[in-house]
Amino acid sequence: MDDLVKMALAGTNRMPFDAARDGRPAVRLVGLSRPSSAEGDAAAALLEACGAEAVYRFAGYRPARDVPPLAPAPTEDRAFASSTVAAAAEGWFSRLTPPVILEFARELERAGLLIPPELLPTVLAIEDRRLRIALAPSLGARGRWLAALDGDAAAWAAPSRESTVLEELRTTFERGTIDERVAALADCRKIDRGESRRWLEEAFASEKAENRRRLLETLESDAGPDDEAFLETARHDRSTQVAALATRVLAEMPSSKLVSRLTKRAGQILRGSRNWLRKLSLRVELPKEIPEDWKQDAGGEDRVGQKSEKWNLVLAILRAVPLVHWEKEFGATPEALVGAIAEDEDADAVACGWTASLARDANARRDGRWWSALFDYASALKGSGEKRTVRDPLVLRRLGALVDETNVDRWLSLTERLPADARDAWFADARSALDGPASERIAPAFVARIRRELAASPTDEAYRWASLLEPLALALPFEAMPAALVTWKVPESDAWHARRTGQLVESFVDVVSRRRRLVEQIRAEASRPS
Amino acid sequence: MRLTADQIREMAPDAGSAKAGASLAAAKHWTELGRDDAAMWGLCKGSAVYQVKIDLSDLGYYCSCPSRKFPCKHVLGILLLASHSEETVPAATIPSWASDWLARRQESKEKKAAKAEAPKKPVEEAAQAERTANRMRRIADGLDRLDLWLDDLVRRGVAGIEAEGAAPWREQSRRLVDAQAPGLASRVSLIGEIPGSSADWPNRLLAEAGKLRLFTDAFRRLDRLDASLQAELRQTVGLIATAEDLTRDGERISDSWIVGGQTVEDADRFRTQRSWLFGRESGRRALMLQFAPGQQPFAEIVAPGTERRGELVFYPGAARQRAKFISAGEGTLEAVTARWPGFDAIESFLDSVADDLARYPWSEAFGATFRDVTFVPVAGAWFVRDDAGDALPLARVDRRRVLARTGGAPFDLVGEWNGREFRPLGFFFDGAYRIV
Numbered sequence: 001m002d003d004l005v006k007m008a009l010a011g012t013n014r015m016p017f018d019a020a021r022d023g024r025p026a027v028r029l030v031g032l033s034r035p036s037s038a039e040g041d042a043a044a045a046l047l048e049a050c051g052a053e054a055v056y057r058f059a060g061y062r063p064a065r066d067v068p069p070l071a072p073a074p075t076e077d078r079a080f081a082s083s084t085v086a087a088a089a090e091g092w093f094s095r096l097t098p099p100v101i102l103e104f105a106r107e108l109e110r111a112g113l114l115i116p117p118e119l120l121p122t123v124l125a126i127e128d129r130r131l132r133i134a135l136a137p138s139l140g141a142r143g144r145w146l147a148a149l150d151g152d153a154a155a156w157a158a159p160s161r162e163s164t165v166l167e168e169l170r171t172t173f174e175r176g177t178i179d180e181r182v183a184a185l186a187d188c189r190k191i192d193r194g195e196s197r198r199w200l201e202e203a204f205a206s207e208k209a210e211n212r213r214r215l216l217e218t219l220e221s222d223a224g225p226d227d228e229a230f231l232e233t234a235r236h237d238r239s240t241q242v243a244a245l246a247t248r249v250l251a252e253m254p255s256s257k258l259v260s261r262l263t264k265r266a267g268q269i270l271r272g273s274r275n276w277l278r279k280l281s282l283r284v285e286l287p288k289e290i291p292e293d294w295k296q297d298a299g300g301e302d303r304v305g306q307k308s309e310k311w312n313l314v315l316a317i318l319r320a321v322p323l324v325h326w327e328k329e330f331g332a333t334p335e336a337l338v339g340a341i342a343e344d345e346d347a348d349a350v351a352c353g354w355t356a357s358l359a360r361d362a363n364a365r366r367d368g369r370w371w372s373a374l375f376d377y378a379s380a381l382k383g384s385g386e387k388r389t390v391r392d393p394l395v396l397r398r399l400g401a402l403v404d405e406t407n408v409d410r411w412l413s414l415t416e417r418l419p420a421d422a423r424d425a426w427f428a429d430a431r432s433a434l435d436g437p438a439s440e441r442i443a444p445a446f447v448a449r450i451r452r453e454l455a456a457s458p459t460d461e462a463y464r465w466a467s468l469l470e471p472l473a474l475a476l477p478f479e480a481m482p483a484a485l486v487t488w489k490v491p492e493s494d495a496w497h498a499r500r501t502g503q504l505v506e507s508f509v510d511v512v513s514r515r516r517r518l519v520e521q522i523r524a525e526a527s528r529p530s
Numbered sequence: 531m532r533l534t535a536d537q538i539r540e541m542a543p544d545a546g547s548a549k550a551g552a553s554l555a556a557a558k559h560w561t562e563l564g565r566d567d568a569a570m571w572g573l574c575k576g577s578a579v580y581q582v583k584i585d586l587s588d589l590g591y592y593c594s595c596p597s598r599k600f601p602c603k604h605v606l607g608i609l610l611l612a613s614h615s616e617e618t619v620p621a622a623t624i625p626s627w628a629s630d631w632l633a634r635r636q637e638s639k640e641k642k643a644a645k646a647e648a649p650k651k652p653v654e655e656a657a658q659a660e661r662t663a664n665r666m667r668r669i670a671d672g673l674d675r676l677d678l679w680l681d682d683l684v685r686r687g688v689a690g691i692e693a694e695g696a697a698p699w700r701e702q703s704r705r706l707v708d709a710q711a712p713g714l715a716s717r718v719s720l721i722g723e724i725p726g727s728s729a730d731w732p733n734r735l736l737a738e739a740g741k742l743r744l745f746t747d748a749f750r751r752l753d754r755l756d757a758s759l760q761a762e763l764r765q766t767v768g769l770i771a772t773a774e775d776l777t778r779d780g781e782r783i784s785d786s787w788i789v790g791g792q793t794v795e796d797a798d799r800f801r802t803q804r805s806w807l808f809g810r811e812s813g814r815r816a817l818m819l820q821f822a823p824g825q826q827p828f829a830e831i832v833a834p835g836t837e838r839r840g841e842l843v844f845y846p847g848a849a850r851q852r853a854k855f856i857s858a859g860e861g862t863l864e865a866v867t868a869r870w871p872g873f874d875a876i877e878s879f880l881d882s883v884a885d886d887l888a889r890y891p892w893s894e895a896f897g898a899t900f901r902d903v904t905f906v907p908v909a910g911a912w913f914v915r916d917d918a919g920d921a922l923p924l925a926r927v928d929r930r931r932v933l934a935r936t937g938g939a940p941f942d943l944v945g946e947w948n949g950r951e952f953r954p955l956g957f958f959f960d961g962a963y964r965i966v
Contacts, residue, residue, distance in 0.1 A: 002733060004736065005732050005733050005736055008684050008687070008688050008732070008736050009687055009688055009689040009732055010687050010689065011684065011685055011686045011687025011688075011689075012684055012685050013685050013686060013687070014687065033747075042685075043680075043681040043682070043683075043684040043685040044677070044680075044681050044684075044743060046684055047680055047681065047684050047736070047739055047740045047743040048740060048743050048744050048747065049740065050736040050737060050739070050740030051737065051739070051740025051741040051742070051743055051744040052740070052744065053737075053740070054736075054737030054738075054740055054741060054949075055741065055744075055887060055891040057949070058883070058887060058949035059883065059884040059887040059888065059891075060884065061880055061883070061949060062880075063876045063877065063880065063920040063921055063922050064908065064913060064920065064921040064922070064923075065919065065920060066919045067906055067908055067913060067915050067919050067920070067921040068906070068919070069904060069906060069915065069919075070904055070905070070906040070907065070915075070938050071938065072937055072938030072939055073937035073938050084614075084615075087535065087614065091552065117934045117935050117937070118931070118934065118935060120930070120934040121928060121930035121931050121934050124930065142934065142937050143934075145937070145938070146930060146933055146934055149907065149933065150930075510556065510558070
């Protein structure tokens with residue numbers, strides 16, 4: 001620190017100052033005009049000396065010399081998308097709209113174009129690793145050069161630099177917040193499953209229960225035989241939540257020992273018989289005393305609180321068994337199997353178990369017969385008048401999450417006969433489905449249905465349907481956009497619902513149009529001769 | 531003229547208006563959209579239908595909406611829409627509701643010009659002299675009180691004053707306003723922001739307070755200084771040069787003036803817009819200041835990256851920095867599309883700063899245009915580097931915007947140097963100007 005500043009900090013009452021005795025030219029100049037070091041003048045002189053020295057330094061500022069140049073960004077081997085693309089994409093990035101950003105990344109990569117330079121700072125500021133992974137292939141040499149300048153290169157490195165990425169992820173896993181650690185572990189798993197499991201095993205014992213559960217969740221979507229040993233250990237975790245999660249993950253792994261035990265037990269509890277007309281009927285028979293290992297194996301975390309121990313046990317056992325097993329076992333179609341259990345007192349538990357199994361089994365979902373059979377069962381109405389309700393709302397909700405293009409029309413038409421309470425749940429499920437993995441495939445059917453509803457009714461019913469337009473605008477695939485942009489007939493009324501419906505439609509058309517323009521612009525640039 | 535989206539966003543009174551304007555930058559919100567050489571217009575449907583008209587010669591605008599923000603979202607919306615491409619606002623015949631406004635505007639401009647040319651009413655010299663003497667006395671008293679306070683501060687020691695915050699400085703600033711020294715008042719108010727704001731705050735505080743103390747001394751000896759220094763000190767203290775002063779003593783330079791960069795500072799519910807202008811032919815730099823209370827608009831739209839042929843008059847004084855167009859809205863605005871003169875070497879610029887400071891040591895910052903410079907990292911900090919390898923430290927700005935565009939290749943840079951750091955405001959690369 002400068003002597004003058006030290007004196008001013010301490011005060012001239014404590015540290016006397018005489019400008020005339022100072023060696024600095026600017027300060028000496030002050031000394032000439034204020035030769036006295038009287039108390040009053042000393043403070044003024046010190047201040048003026050500080051001012052004079054500041055001007056002297058400002059006027060005599062010397063730049064840093066011989067600063068080496070910065071190596072420029074390498075030449076690109078692909079063209080940048082244009083500034084028109086940048087302008088069209090900017091809003092989606094500033095509002096961080098993941099579905100459109102993913103679409104943008106996909107289209108750019110397909111078009112062989114690079115992210116426009118003006119968009120790079122915004123893109124590089126994104127922290128969502130899923131988006132980073134999608135955008136990385138279109139970052140180009142310029143983007144990676146820019147990221148490297150901020151020491152952020154590893155997160156954006158090309159796939160060929162996996163070891164660097166892993167190092168970076170390892171650091172994050174060791175030092176980050178729990179959210180960052182979970183993300184790092186999940187990213188590591190995409191690159192090297194064994195490595196990610198090693199990190200998990202090393203860290204697991206010393207983590208608190210909530211963190212163990214969060215970290216274990218990274219195995220949830222793609223656990224394989226190589227994870228079984230670790231998961232078996234985790235099934236005996238001191239935290240019931242962790243143990244339940246490990247059990248559920250193992251139960252969803254068809255080759256696991258747990259599944260083979262559960263399959264064996266499933267055969268013991270679900271008994272079939274045929275009457276003289278050869279009509280199949282099924283019933284649930286549990287041992288009088290449930291063995292401890294049964295209970296332990298059934299300890300999955302998706303137990304339904306308000307249901308009985310027996311109900312949860314049936315669910316846990318049946319959900320682990322592939323549905324095709326029952327078709328072979330009883331030589332019956334899904335429709336016949338569901339019909340065969342319908343009269344049993346545990347039918348709901350069985351239907352729920354089968355629905356859970358259907359959720360896990362992609363082949364059965366594509367087949368569609370099981371979805372239809374379970375849908376018919378669960379959506380059948382019982383009761384009368386105002387007390388009328390669907391037979392099994394829980395199964396129906398779970399089936400809602402499995403809607404795809406093969407069954408969306410049936411699911412949409414369900415609304416026509418649902419009682420009021422069930423309709424509320426249905427609209428909530430519809431919103432979730434439009435945010436879900438099959439959103440693109442089911443979106444066109446939604447457009448057609450909502451269009452019909454709005455044209456038919458000016459009431460709050462139309463508004464209810466219109467409220468689905470918001471997620472729908474982001475879910476709609478490019479191919480379905482022209483149809484979605486055909487002029488909408490909206491309710492003509494001064495009622496609040498009608499006005500709001502009009503606004504929702506306007507906003508939907510705006511979002512879809514902007515998405516369409518962005519995609520079309522990228523595709524046009526891809527086909528332009530370079 | 532077609533402005534870029536960045537330039538238009540700079541015109542917005544706040545981020546909310548910029549966002550709202552962006553949401554209106556779609557043709558579906560507009561009817562009767564059109565433009566010709568002189569104007570652009572459109573009807574925007576909001577809770578009512580609003581008429582939006584823009585005079586392209588100086589970006590003067592009118593919107594019939596009731597918003598108290600200027601420019602409002604409708605004006606920003608149509609400008610942003612026009613920035614997308616030439617076709618978004620098509621060429622058309624101007625409707626009467628827009629042409630009437632344009633004609634009235636033109637008429638008003640002409641009246642203003644005529645009024646400026648007209649001989650002024652004779653002033654009663656004795657009364658004016660008395661008024662001036664009274665004001666000078668009040669200012670002198672105000673400066674005496676400021677000196678007493680500053681001296682006392684240093685006598686006791688400035689260590690720990692950061693704990694008191696900016697309040698004591700604001701109080702001194704208010705007293706200077708009462709003493710009719712508003713220019714100095716805003717300097718004192720800004721100094722109050724320094725304590726505790728960075729690790730080197732004592733150095734910065736004492737440098738600024740010291741310059742202030744030197745200033746008050748100089749002002750007391752005003753009549754012993756030369757005329758240009760007197761004029762500059764008067765302006766710094768807040769005695770505004772009159773139109774007669776400008777006509778009589780102001781240096782006039784006719785050129786094609788480029789708005790190279792701009793800052794807007796908010797202090798005490800008062801906004802100050804500083805625009806650095808550079809003469810394409812003369813190479814001369816000028817500082818154009820505009821003030822506005824709260825969210826009120828600045829009198830004139832000065833958009834960075836635009837160029838206008840016209841005559842600037844420099845305020846008389848030693849600093850030779852502050853200037854204004856002789857008549858507001860003079861000349862036609864164009865977007866900058868070609869490079870303009872600037873310093874090739876940082877060293878030469880610093881020499882010019884030294885010369886300027888020798889003339890007037892209280893200048894706070896200097897506008898600069900550098901040609902063919904790059905940004906470089908040095909030991910964790912970023913610098914602007916010239917071709918010879920000399921470099922100045924950069925202020926904290928989003929340098930990624932520049933580097934992303936240039937990829938490390940040389941570019942022309944506009945900014946402001948305050949003796950500690952260079953603040954980039956705009957750059958020219960690949961045939962286009964962009965705001966930093």
